[in-house]
Amino acid sequence: MTPAVVQPINMSHNQDTSPQDQWIDSVLDQAEGIVAARPSPNLLARIEQKIDGHVPEIIRWANWRTIAAAAAVLLALNFFALRSPQSAPESEGQTESPYTQGELGIDYSLYAP
Amino acid sequence: MFLGRHHTLIHAIGKGDRKAFRTLYDLFSEQVFNLALSYVHNRKDAEEVTQDVFVSVHRNAARFRGEAAVSTWIYRIAINKALNRIEKNKRTPSFQADSTDEAWPIFDHPGVVLENKERAAYLFRAIHALPEKQKTAFILGFVEDLPRQEIADVMELSLKAVESLLQRAKANLRKKLEKMYPHRRK
Numbered sequence: 001m002t003p004a005v006v007q008p009i010n011m012s013h014n015q016d017t018s019p020q021d022q023w024i025d026s027v028l029d030q031a032e033g034i035v036a037a038r039p040s041p042n043l044l045a046r047i048e049q050k051i052d053g054h055v056p057e058i059i060r061w062a063n064w065r066t067i068a069a070a071a072a073v074l075l076a077l078n079f080f081a082l083r084s085p086q087s088a089p090e091s092e093g094q095t096e097s098p099y100t101q102g103e104l105g106i107d108y109s110l111y112a113p
Numbered sequence: 114m115f116l117g118r119h120h121t122l123i124h125a126i127g128k129g130d131r132k133a134f135r136t137l138y139d140l141f142s143e144q145v146f147n148l149a150l151s152y153v154h155n156r157k158d159a160e161e162v163t164q165d166v167f168v169s170v171h172r173n174a175a176r177f178r179g180e181a182a183v184s185t186w187i188y189r190i191a192i193n194k195a196l197n198r199i200e201k202n203k204r205t206p207s208f209q210a211d212s213t214d215e216a217w218p219i220f221d222h223p224g225v226v227l228e229n230k231e232r233a234a235y236l237f238r239a240i241h242a243l244p245e246k247q248k249t250a251f252i253l254g255f256v257e258d259l260p261r262q263e264i265a266d267v268m269e270l271s272l273k274a275v276e277s278l279l280q281r282a283k284a285n286l287r288k289k290l291e292k293m294y295p296h297r298r299k
Binding site for chain 1: 135138146164256287295296
């Protein structure tokens with residue numbers, strides 16, 4: 001941190017020295033009289049405990065490479081499976097789908113009683 | 114300037130260097146703790162805020178881009194965590210309710226000597242009642258004694274805006290203290 005520059009609050013109303021204003025000035029002066037406090041010596045240990053209990057969000061580079069390689073293999077397998085002529089199911093001998101036959105919705109009254 | 118050193122520490126923390134984290138803690142824990150005390154006014158809550166700040170620093174170190182000074186970044190985290198703690202505390206019975214039904218924290222500031230405790234409690238109670246930005250500007254400027262430029266950096270405001278906030282904070286504090294004056298005629 002940069003060194004502190006003392007900047008007085010300087011809020012006193014010099015002309016008006018009523019007991020109330022004197023009291024307010026004395027209260028405001030408290031801002032400058034606070035001594036730096038230290039946290040408990042075991043706070044760092046508590047923080048480290050909390051950090052260790054936290055699952056790291058960062059995935060290691062080696063893991064990323066494995067994930068990328070697995071994804072590439074899956075993509076390649078899918079690509080070849082789609083390109084392979086055997087992957088297309090034979091339609092011969094199979095009952096034609098009602099959708100392709102045009103049986104359904106021919107009169108556009110699918111839901112009619 | 115320790116700017117380079119601080120950035121190196123954050124970079125090392127981002128890579129999991131625990132020694133760097135401890136060094137950063139040694140450098141900033143006191144400032145963070147005292148800043149938290151100015152908001153929450155008691156040791157227990159200030160330590161919890163400090164804990165949250167350093168856990169957050171550890172988690173986000175790898176994402177720190179170094180656009181601001183490390184101290185500015187830590188101050189921003191600390192202010193956010195302290196304000197979150199105040200919001201959380203408002204929903205718990207550990208807060209006292211005064212005559213105006215305005216919740217305010219129990220005052221147990223370890224940096225205030227016993228003879229000044231009563232007046233300091235009035236001051237912090239008045240600070241607590243300020244609007245958020247005025248409160249932050251006043252705490253950073255007059256309690257933490259930060260230079261105006263650093264306040265502007267932390268609050269992401271212009272110097273002129275900071276000066277304006279400080280003037281309004283001072284005027285509002287006087288008004289609030291007038292109402293708290295113990296010998297005030299009803």
